[in-house]
Amino acid sequence: xxxxxxxxxxxxxxxxxxxxxxxxxxxxxxxxxxxxxxxxxxxxxxxxxxxxxxxxxxxxxxxxxxxxxxxxxxxxxxxxxxxxxxxxxxxxxxxxxxxxxxxxxxxxxxxxxxxxxxxxxxxxxxxxxxxxxxxxxxxxxxxxxxxxxxxxxxxxxxxxxxxxxxxxxxxxxxxxxxxxxxxxxxxxxxx
Amino acid sequence: xxxxxxxxxxxxxxxxxxxxxxxxxxxxxxxxxxxxxxxxxxxxxxxxxxxxxxxxxxxxxxxxxxxxxxxxxxxxxxxxxxxxxxxxxxxxxxxxxxxxxxxxxxxxxxxxxxxxxxxxxxxxxxxxxxxxxxxxxxxxxxxxxxxxxxxxxxxxxxxxxxxxxxxxxxxxxxxxxxxxxxxxxxxxxxx
Numbered sequence: 001x002x003x004x005x006x007x008x009x010x011x012x013x014x015x016x017x018x019x020x021x022x023x024x025x026x027x028x029x030x031x032x033x034x035x036x037x038x039x040x041x042x043x044x045x046x047x048x049x050x051x052x053x054x055x056x057x058x059x060x061x062x063x064x065x066x067x068x069x070x071x072x073x074x075x076x077x078x079x080x081x082x083x084x085x086x087x088x089x090x091x092x093x094x095x096x097x098x099x100x101x102x103x104x105x106x107x108x109x110x111x112x113x114x115x116x117x118x119x120x121x122x123x124x125x126x127x128x129x130x131x132x133x134x135x136x137x138x139x140x141x142x143x144x145x146x147x148x149x150x151x152x153x154x155x156x157x158x159x160x161x162x163x164x165x166x167x168x169x170x171x172x173x174x175x176x177x178x179x180x181x182x183x184x185x186x187x188x189x190x191x
Numbered sequence: 192x193x194x195x196x197x198x199x200x201x202x203x204x205x206x207x208x209x210x211x212x213x214x215x216x217x218x219x220x221x222x223x224x225x226x227x228x229x230x231x232x233x234x235x236x237x238x239x240x241x242x243x244x245x246x247x248x249x250x251x252x253x254x255x256x257x258x259x260x261x262x263x264x265x266x267x268x269x270x271x272x273x274x275x276x277x278x279x280x281x282x283x284x285x286x287x288x289x290x291x292x293x294x295x296x297x298x299x300x301x302x303x304x305x306x307x308x309x310x311x312x313x314x315x316x317x318x319x320x321x322x323x324x325x326x327x328x329x330x331x332x333x334x335x336x337x338x339x340x341x342x343x344x345x346x347x348x349x350x351x352x353x354x355x356x357x358x359x360x361x362x363x364x365x366x367x368x369x370x371x372x373x374x375x376x377x378x379x380x381x382x
Contacts, residue, residue: 001355001357007256017207020229021231024233026210027258033338037336040211042311065198066310068312114359115259117314117360118266119271120235120259121233121308121312145228166192169309170305180372181368
């Protein structure tokens with residue numbers, strides 16, 4: 001990638017918060033025209049998500065309470081990358097799918113990597129497609145502080161859930177649009 | 192929407208940081224099983240983004256430096272909702288499109304609203320589709336601390352930019368997948 005013409009050089013970094021999920025910093029930066037500005041940064045270890053489609057052409061989703069929204073959402077299975085897993089996101093994806101839905105998959109395919117909100121965060125999310133699903137004989141336990149309910153929806157039901165606002169997050173909206181595109185193309189092209 | 196079975200009640204909220212873009216809090220919560228946990232929250236006023244497609248079927252993108260990534264990205268035009276604009280996101284979208292690209296549009300259509308990363312943030316982004324573009328005679332100035340370059344790409348060029356990693360953010364990946372879906376369907380359905 002070519003060097004940036006617009007680079008903002010950090011002159012000072014102030015640590016605001018070190019959390020379990022996020023770290024927060026404020027950087028003083030020098031702008032390309034020499035003036036100064038501040039940038040608020042939320043640093044994150046990254047995450048994975050899984051577009052899991054059953055042989056009956058239903059997408060596997062997870063209903064859960066989201067504290068920042070103060071309500072339930074319906075999202076594709078996802079989870080944070082633990083320390084030490086940074087170089088094995090597929091491993092995380094397989095674990096999260098099984099923990100959250102009891103499903104294992106025969107075939108895995110990386111669809112895309114995306115920054116969730118690059119204006120203030122470096123959170124990077126890798127989305128995988130999982131096919132040929134089967135329920136695990138002895139599935140992994142869910143995380144201690146996660147309360148979830150697995151649901152399987154057709155594309156028509158997904159569209160209703162988008163209208164009602166239950167499906168409302170970027171990764172899930174991307175994944176179902178990607179899925180509909182594959183179905184529309186006849187499933188013959190991998191994008 | 193039905194009430195949540197998984198609600199986490201806040202027992203205490205601790206303010207960590209009040210910034211220009213984000214506010215950070217840590218909530219102590221009671222889980223559905225009665226145990227306690229903490230939740231890290233990044234609150235945000237919301238944002239808009241614009242899928243602007245020219246009559247030549249090129250998408251209008253903006254190259255800019257993203258401090259959390261320490262590099263340039265190519266994204267659809269977007270911007271934060273200013274205080275007082277909360278109930279008029281379309282107004283923000285029109286302003287951001289003109290400020291960042293000099294374009295005005297004859298027709299506007301809301302595509303979707305999405306939470307960028309609901310695990311820790313309430314940032315809500317509304318994406319509009321803008322068509323029948325024309326350059327403004329006397330376009331609005333860019334924000335003082337924004338350095339941008341407007342670029343127009345065909346769908347094939349967009350796919351190259353995704354491969355190279357230059358297009359890498361959730362809203363832009365959603366928007367171009369949505370665009371490709373409309374093109375694949377023949378542009379006859381508004382989804």
